Amino acid sequence: MFDATLVLIVLVAIHLAGAVAVYLTRQESLLTRQLNGIFGIAGGVMALILALIGLQRNLPGSGSTVLLSLEGVMPFAPLEFTLDRLSSFFLLLIAVVGIPVSLYSIDYMREYVSHPDQPGAHAYNLGLFGVAYQIFILSMILVVLASTTFTFLFLWELMALASYFLVVFEHRHRDTQEAGTLYLIMTHLGFVALFIGFMLLSGPALVGNTTLSFSELRISALALPSTQRDIVFLLMFIGFGSKAGMIPFHVWLPQAHPAAPSPVSALMSGVMIKLGIYGLLRITLDLLGGGPGWWGGLILVVGGASALYGILYALVDHNLKRLLAYSSVENAGIILLASGAALVFWSAGNTALATLALVGALYHILNHGVFKSLLFMGAGAVLQSTHTLDMESLGGLIKRMPWTALFFLVGSVSIAALPPFNGFVGEWIILQSLLLSLALPSQGAHIFLTLGLGALALTGGLVAAAFVKAFGISFLALPRSAQADQATEAPRLMRWAMGINAVLCLLLGLLATLLLPALQGISRAYLGPDQPTVGLAISGLEVRTGTDFGSLSPLLLGILLALLALIALWGLRLAGINELTRRSMTWACGRFTLSPRMEYTATAFANPLKRIFAFLYQPVRALTIETPGASPHFAQDISYRNPVRLWFEEYLYGPVARGIVWLARRASLVQHGSLHLYLTYILSILVILLVLTRG
């Protein structure tokens, strides 16, 4: 139908032209935002076409023909791009998330145009935003197509830098600068690990070879000694894991996501962190071609821990976007858990279960991209309308922003994995693969997989609690502040963008059977055909796992749920609910008015769980009462804080950062910027050299 190479060239041209065009327009105009959105959407459509081409042709898992090879763009190596199954899937993810987010950004970014009342107050350079945005999307698209080490690392770094500039877009806030710096440090630590990992992976092929294409790596990886393969795996795990937001490298996520503009948060959380998973899958499944069981075990354990840690901190965080960021840590954990399980199964030779787990992981990647970007867009709509993300000052938005509330609710239900939405199908498949793991012979694997199962189940429950809080406190009841009271519905394009994602959430849930065969094809291309039994069978509308183990037909389930709801409504009408209904004020112990101070707060909602998991949170209660006069009974100001302990920040990053500062202080004894001192050094070194070479 379309020539893939041509589509790719058009795609690159669109984004580059977009970057130039947006930069050339007048900064404050509507045209800037429109151009940025339109070029983003056009590029997304091209990526979608490319993804569909890739998924339609039954491409091999690896080593398919080179799409595009650009010589001379970079000084010492050509840029090479290949389309294979895994990259087609991730292209699909980028397109599906990228298109609505670009649409959303058109109306959202007017936030940063200076207001006529106070010129320059909130104004930021939208032209530069457009350049970074276009390059960010382009680099994400190209990084999954990259088929040489150099191309991959170059684009990976480009993606990191473009996203850094997007994160620090609101550069006038000190928090944003700090978040950006933290992100930059973390992403570069990951990059160092990746760089060393790739160099070690190429082994002897490294000598005199700057291209290092993936097909060469596949061959050289086979010849590597197993210790070196293990080291390569660990380095890649750290490098890609830090991008995916797994613990203990997750620290940048809760900082960077709230700081970035909402479309950027949506893209970073929906797509960019998934590219960490892409890298990990590419390395383990494709380039290294599988490894010992402990690789998968390590991924599984770290994934399970990330899932629990992420959601537990999401539960006690009352900043809407930071909550979503922690929830991304949790979802990355779930995906890692499933990928790890797939590797464990694969190394045990059970490709049937490996396929099942990998299909679950891939489907959850797509689902999380859709609903998390929806939730971030919803949070952005709230932020634009109320200028706050603190849940304790939100509330009552369902009456003021009904569409946003509906879409946010759809996102919350999806992320809580409730049928008939998409999150349910993905997590169901992952759970099935873990439940079936008893088929493995090894006892050790049983323990890990069962623990993973428990972690996943507990996570599922906590996600529901966290999103009941996120939706209930922010959108229901009475507004807790004047800003929330004066909130207005999001602009049209933002509503459309959220609507598209909400519908996608439902469709991916109901029509999962249409997409799952493609994912199964991707998994089989890397893992090989199912053995000893069938892992996943899709027949018509039904998904079956194992041999007569579990079966699910999402569409029928959805229809059944809808029917049940209709029957319930009909039954209530029949019972004469309309005549019996009597409306009166909510019971407030007979008080004259209802005040938002009577409402359930986010803190109070999270408190029972905070107590249950007190061994983890180690909350510190700080109550200060200020009494200005002589009497202690007339308090002027009461402040109560109950912060939780951030283990990794406190015990890992804190000491490391302090150590570096300590070292830097020591170094500054000899190097503290004084020119006279440096001249003395030069002189003394000269004298020493002269003395030494006197003979």
Added chain:
Amino acid sequence: MWDMIRKIRQVGILTEPLPPFPAEYTQQDPQVELVGGELQQRTRILLGRSLHIRQVDAGSDNAAELEIIALGNPYYDMERFGLHIVASPRHADCLMVTGPVTRNMALPLLRTYEATPDPKIVVAVGDAARDGGIFRGSYAIIGGVDQVVPVDLYIPGDPPTPLELLTGMLIALDRYRGKSSRRE
């Protein structure tokens, strides 16, 4: 959790056995038993098990409250007849309103009435609740309870005795039957 288990192990059981029960404690007031037994039977037939009462003090001098509280003491012990005082009008079948309705309590009383699910009965307890009683004519009161919400039954007396209250509740149950059948 370990602290609790350690404490259980270290401290052991400290409660003492119950002394033998003196016979005079079980003597009963025949009138209370008669009215109470009838109440219990009717609540079982009418409501399945028990009647839940929300007491509203709409500006009372506490005389009627003392008598209502007396219903809960071991002598009358109304809970054995299936009468319960509950903490929220949301749980109540019956509102027991005392006192002349003061201006400040008029709206809360109305809110309480609105918050009570149908079918419900309103019992005005005491003379003050009927027409203001000794407070009648005061600038601070609105008047009887019926000035604010519809009343099904007045129990006169300043204050009525617990036995009168129990007897009144018998009649109130009859009124309740009328209401609940109208609904069906």
